[in-house]
Amino acid sequence: MDTLYERTNDPRAVIEADRAHVWHHLTQHKPFETVDPRIMVEGKGLRVWDIKGKEHIDAVSGGVWTVNVGYGRERIANAVRDNILKLCFWAGAQGTIPGAQFAERLIEKMPGLTRVYYSNSGSEANEKAWKMVRQISAKHHGGRKSKILYRDRDYHGTTLACLSAGGQQERNAMYGPFAPGFVQVPHCLEYQAGDQGGEGYGERAANAIEEVILREGPDTIGCLCLEPITAGGGIIVPPKGYWERVQEICRKHDILLHIDEVVCGLGRTGTWFGYQQYGIQPDIVTMAKGVASGYAAISCTVTTDRVFEMFKDDTDRLGYFRDISTFGGCTAGPAAAMENMAIIEEEGLVENSAAMGPYLQGKLRELMDRHACVGEVRGLGLFQGAELVSSRDTHEPLPEKQVQAVVADCLAQGVIIGASNRSMPGYNNTLLFAPSLVATKDDLDQIVGAVDGALGRVVG
């Protein structure tokens, strides 16, 4: 194809400019002194080309599970173009047409929720949610219900408040001191739970959250924030009975349930939102990545009427939500999001995620017959993980170096997969798969075929 690479006059100059001046996310830069940084140039569907013309299958939707509708969507580009030419931006007390229209469309997918607050990133959306919780505490509970509970191994973003709610040690190391009022609760990974696993584990894992609540004092806690499926922490799908009990505990102690759908939202798990797999009713939902599939920056903090109504008191000068996100006023975000949602609907991508998820999981499970190091495969929809272990008996994690070598081998084959974050020593051993929701069986066969070869070469 006529790639942008072919139209780029001097790839070497681009690589050198990048090497000299770009500080890349989440990576060690020393290797770039001898190895060229990889510059991605063009994409179509779930294929991407780098500046040297190499084609890849992208099994991680832009590296961090974002491009749900795949690359090269002209109609999103056109919608963004039309809207920014008409009115690129307006922020503050007034609204915009795409802002109003997308909010209405989004709410249709989220029964029980009614209000959408716009910002630009997942971290920001979560911070907004917690500012709401804090303000509700100040206004309605004499400032007592201000604590925010978060879970071990969950990740909610990169700002200092988000890291204060960060359950992944290696993301947090050296960035403290952190904000007060954030309290960690235990996780629910049955595979690593040892004797604690088995029948009733889901309820027991939820009860462990209640133990923390009772220890801290229920009247000191404003919200519990959880990922529906823990993403970067290792694709952890909570066991049966977990969510029902979590909801019950929140209601019993008058604690708002905040679900972080930054990754799982917009079809990733085979339903519009991850929480909808479990029949629960959250009070606050945050989302970002798949909202506009990376075609524009947009995130949303979505609340119930009950939450919103608590900010409506015009007798109190400080009673309204005194928050702004300047670029939450860009029309590019909701314009792209509207078109993104229309594509998901028209092409049945939520349904495709629901259908292809079990196919991908089945193919990954077949690897267990050939590779003793594949300990467990888990996930929902097109969001799957394969936990690599040194021993299936003890579930001892495969050393990180080998896990990274598997990822690197796949990359050399032109297949980009991920691995769980370095959350805790020993917990960075899950291969991650989150291809665009347009993925077909053929695409998934190619992805798993590459992993098969890599495991054979790296682990033996």
Ligand code: PLP
């Ligand atoms: N929440 C979850 C579950 C995430 O995985 C991430 C990022 O990966 C965030 C929040 C933060 O989003 P952002 O990087 O857009 O700030």
